[in-house]
Amino acid sequence: MFITTLPIIFTYIHLFSAIEAVVFLAAIGGLVYVYTPEPQRTWQEKPGKNWYQFLKAAWLGELRLWRAFWPFFLFVNGVLYYADYRIAAVTYTIASWKTVQGMLFLPIIWWTVSVWQCTRHSRYKVYGALARTMTIALYLDLILRIYLSSQHPNTLFDCRLLIMQYGDCL
Numbered sequence: 466m467f468i469t470t471l472p473i474i475f476t477y478i479h480l481f482s483a484i485e486a487v488v489f490l491a492a493i494g495g496l497v498y499v500y501t502p503e504p505q506r507t508w509q510e511k512p513g514k515n516w517y518q519f520l521k522a523a524w525l526g527e528l529r530l531w532r533a534f535w536p537f538f539l540f541v542n543g544v545l546y547y548a549d550y551r552i553a554a555v556t557y558t559i560a561s562w563k564t565v566q567g568m569l570f571l572p573i574i575w576w577t578v579s580v581w582q583c584t585r586h587s588r589y590k591v592y593g594a595l596a597r598t599m600t601i602a603l604y605l606d607l608i609l610r611i612y613l614s615s616q617h618p619n620t621l622f623d624c625r626l627l628i629m630q631y632g633d634c635l
Contacts, residue, residue, distance in 0.1 A: 466542060466602055469549045470609040473620045478613075493601055498594035505585050524575060526582025533583040534596045537576040541569060541603065555623050559614055562622075566607060573603065 474480050481489075510529055511522070523533040548565045551557035557565075577600045584593030613621050 466545070466599075466606040467609075468546065469552075469621070470606055470613060473613060473617075474609065477620050478617055490598075490602065494594065494598045497597045497601065498591065501590055501594040501597060502585055503590055504587050504593065508586055510586070520575070523579035523583065526579070526585065528579075528583050528586065530580070530583045530587035530593060530596055533576075533579040534599075537572065537579075538599065541573065541576070544569060545606075552621055559618060559622055562614065566610065573607075576600065577604075 471483075471486065475483055510532075511527065519528075519532075522528050544565065548557060548562055552562060580596050580600050584597060587593040587596070
């Protein structure tokens with residue numbers, strides 16, 4: 466998250482400064498920490514037998530937080546990093562890039578609900594707050610991506626080489 470968007474914002478657009486971004490994210494983290502519930506110490510996890518049971522248990526908040534958070538966090542960041550790599554190699558258009566973000570929409574909703582439900586099953590309260598803050602940060606990154614692709618497409622895409630989709634770059 467923020468690997469591509471924040472450097473473009475800080476370098477070319479100057480929408481906000483790095484200090485403002487740090488203060489904003491720290492304020493969100495502090496608010497999330499205040500509203501994160503305390504972990505349950507007596508809870509026991511019941512492992513699922515297949516992927517469906519794993520996904521259902523995560524959705525219902527019946528897994529340890531790390532089992533609901535880390536697999537999808539690595540997956541979604543890998544997909545976004547790969548899409549950004551393809552943009553840098555000028556093999557993805559704006560439409561392709563938006564399609565990747567659209568395909569991630571429902572899995573991100575699942576991940577958000579799962580993390581929010583499973584924060585009661587973390588070792589420390591701060592882990593739950595960090596996981597919740599990271600889900601909010603993902604939404605902020607996606608908002609910045611949409612902003613960049615619609616308002617400043619030339620900062621992300623090489624519009625000279627996108628002949629078929631040149632209208633997206635205007």
